[in-house]
Each structure stands twice: as C-alpha cells, then as structure tokens.
Amino acid sequence: MPKSSPNLNPPAPVAQQLPAPVFEDKKHLIKIFQGDCLDILAALPENTFDLIFADPPYFLSNNGITCHAGRMVSVNKGKWDVSRGAGANHEFNRAWLAACQRVLKPNGSIWVSGTSHVIHSVGFAMQQLDFKLLNDISWVKPNPPPNLSCRYFTHTTETIIWAQ
Numbered sequence: 001m002p003k004s005s006p007n008l009n010p011p012a013p014v015a016q017q018l019p020a021p022v023f024e025d026k027k028h029l030i031k032i033f034q035g036d037c038l039d040i041l042a043a044l045p046e047n048t049f050d051l052i053f054a055d056p057p058y059f060l061s062n063n064g065i066t067c068h069a070g071r072m073v074s075v076n077k078g079k080w081d082v083s084r085g086a087g088a089n090h091e092f093n094r095a096w097l098a099a100c101q102r103v104l105k106p107n108g109s110i111w112v113s114g115t116s117h118v119i120h121s122v123g124f125a126m127q128q129l130d131f132k133l134l135n136d137i138s139w140v141k142p143n144p145p146p147n148l149s150c151r152y153f154t155h156t157t158e159t160i161i162w163a164q
C-alpha cells in the first residue's frame, strides 16, 4: 500500500466579510483594517499582494522586567504577547503565515521581523509551508535596552527573514 504523507499544514481560511477600513487614503491606495489578522486575511482575495511586512508577537510578556528610557518597566504588553507554550506559539505562526501565503501573488515576497524568541519558529514555519527563504537580514539597534540581569549579551539585533 503506498504511504501517503499526512497534511501537516493549517486548513485553508474560511472567507469572511471584510470590515470597513479604520483608515483610508484613496489618493495613495492605502487602507488599514483593524482586527484579528486571520479574519482579515481570510476576507481578502488570494494572489493579491506583491509584498507583506509582518512584525508578529514575540511572546515575551511573562511578568518580567526590562529597561525603557532609563527606567525599569514591566515587559507585559498585553494578552496577545503572552506565550501559549512553544507548540501553540508555533501553530499560530504557521496559521498566519499560511494565510499570508494565500494572499501573496506567486512572485510576491514577505518580510518578517522578530527577535530570537520568535524568529526561529517563523523560519521553520516558512520551511514547513514551502516558502523559499531568500535572506536573513540583521537589523542592528544602536540603542538596545540594557540587559538588567548582566548574565548574557544585550539583544542588539532583530532578524528579518525575507522569503518568497
């Protein structure tokens, strides 16, 4: 009996009604929609975009502290940034990347920025979805927050993955 490989990719999104844009500039053909990206992307036609830029959650809101403008502040940004565990975080990355893949034109490309906490999951999800990885771009931050624990190096870079 031939072995069939299991389909590990997320199900295709179900089309929804696109909400009214929260901002529109008709002259420059710009529209901003606010909502869950999975809902918004599902409401857009496939093969639409030449380029997508995404800065997804880093899942760093863990009740820790960081330094902002010289002051010690909470790292908590909101529920959306709370880790649901490595497996669930990765499934989220796969789901929104698959939704982006559907709306990208065949010759379109995607840029995704992230720290080391999330970018490896993004890269792996792209490989699982058969994106072609074009480049890793290092975004060097001249003024990164200091590492208050002094037990490892400061996070002076983010990686941007450029893929097709």
Ligand SMILES: C[S@@+](CC[C@H](N)C(=O)[O-])C[C@H]1O[C@@H](n2cnc3c(N)ncnc32)[C@H](O)[C@@H]1O
Pocket: 035, 036, 037, 038, 055, 056, 057, 058, 080
């Ligand atoms: C790393 S932050 C990006 C911040 C952005 N670069 C900026 O300068 O404002 C991640 C963003 O993703 C948004 N987000 C999280 N989950 C989302 C979802 N399911 N759909 C749409 N946006 C989401 C958060 O509200 C947050 O603004």
